[in-house]
Amino acid sequence: MTLTSPRPVTADIPAADDSTATEPRQESLGLRPARDRRPAARRSRPMTIALYILMGFVFAVFAIPIYWLFSSSLKPEGEIYTFPLTWIPSSLEWSNFADAWTSAPFGAFLRNSIITTVVGTALEIGVALLSAYAFAFVRFRGKMVIFAIMVGSLMLPGHITLLVNYITVAGLGWLNTYQGLILPGIGSAFAMFLLFQQMRQVPGELVDAAKIDGAGHIRRMWNVVAPICQPMILTATLIVMIGKWNDFVWPLIVTSTADMRTLPIGLMFLRSQEGYDSWGPVMAGTVIVAAPMLILFFLAQRRIIGGIVSGALKG
């Protein structure tokens, strides 16, 4: 069997002492470097062509719907309601955006989404930083019990807290207010856990040196620990932000008037208002909802994917 092996794999294994061949190279994803790279496996030409065809297919599966979203938002109405389909708009029709903007109060939706996302993220990362620092650096007997209680909350599915949180927020008179939208979401086990793990890596000597210099906990946190953990703070901020922007069910039940709705909820109402006979404005509305996340993703792709992937790979 070995003799008839179609690929003489042994041939391209570099000599073991060739240190440059095993030099870790930075992955383009921004992940930790691959331990060592196998030299590109030798492939037959038909195999390579087949792989490229497969990759083209994969690309189409994701790219075509996204292309359709953007192109339809710019199509004149006549080119949406035709068959065979119009793939390339003959002219760019920005009026779809104006239609969406006027038939639903998208200005208010946008404002509400920005307020809840920015304030909610700042508060969540704030409380996460404080508690992560307390777990990592403040001495307290039994603190790991409290840590376990906090991390244990990750097991509570969002839907089981929905009803009672609604009753609580109603009791506080917070229905249809920003505090009602924001405050139930600021408790953070996930971001706290990420930051805690990073803080444990901070060299103890640095913190001790600051302590000897007379810096209290607050100064140590602000001047020593936070700057070192900055990359993880940024990653956690991005992941939390995406979650808040995309949040759906809580804003849906806690808001009751159009001027308090966030973009995803507003989009749902635009859809039911415009119905099936007005895809241009509805797609324009969808672009307004989706574009900020796509822009954020393209700007910070490495950090976002890297954060999510390393979270998954480390379990």
Added chain:
Amino acid sequence: MTALARTPARRKSAAHTRFVLREGLLFWALIVPNLAAIIVFGYYPTLYNLVLSFTDWDFVQPAPVLVGLENYLDLFQPGSLLMEALRNTAIFVLFTVAGTMIGGLAIGGLLAQRLRMSGLVRTIAFAPHMLPGAAVGVLWLFLFDPNYGLSRWFFEMFGADSPKWTTTSDFSLWAIVIAYAWQRLGFVAIIYYAAILDLPKDIFEAAALDGATGWKLFRSMTLPLLSPITFFLTVTGIIAAAQTFDIIATLTNGGPGTSSTTLPWLIYDQAFVEFDIGTSAATATVMFALLLVVTLVQTRYASKQVHYS
């Protein structure tokens, strides 16, 4: 002798007590905002939800009325809405998780071949995972349109008519399966891609020296080495899929009829459309119990896996 030794020790312990006290106070000050939010909006609702599940209430009556197990007995009638929702949730979870795992592994393996342009494919594949579920739902509502959506174009290629995806009960569940799988597939693929690049190459070289190639190498080496990731993705995939709400709300509203009603939609519908608080709380408790089993399996398995890497 003892008296001599005690004095400095006591002074030290007094200072130590002050230190411990100060640290303790600071600890609580730092921890309280987060802990309070988690207890008030996480643990307390879970417990009170359990209480509400034994009551009858409609938001209007002054207070919930205890009814014992009645809500649960109603829910578990054969042919009840809960049974329908459990069935739909099971189908939704099974097909989205299986589909994204198999597809994600294949795409991840393809991306790991380091073909030209694979960076672009990686980016575009991951992008849907960033989008609000509401945007994905509304986009697919248009794509599924049997007259002017891409679905018609796709089926016309095979000389067939597009199904009426979101408006007939035979297809509505599959519509949300497809839209949700499309959103999650790239995420799974990227995780697999990173995990494949992370595999220890020397073992593969040794196996290759022994003559293992292609499919055999994949079956006997790659797949087992990826199993911790597969397990993690399966469990988190089940938990995430079972809670999907936004795509259903924008695509089918749980209908037509109850054909795409899953547990989260049923909980929402019972509480905020029917105002049947006790039944909704009972449904939520059932869902919580099911997800807790999945989570506990993961925690047990994960603790055994600690020394894996």
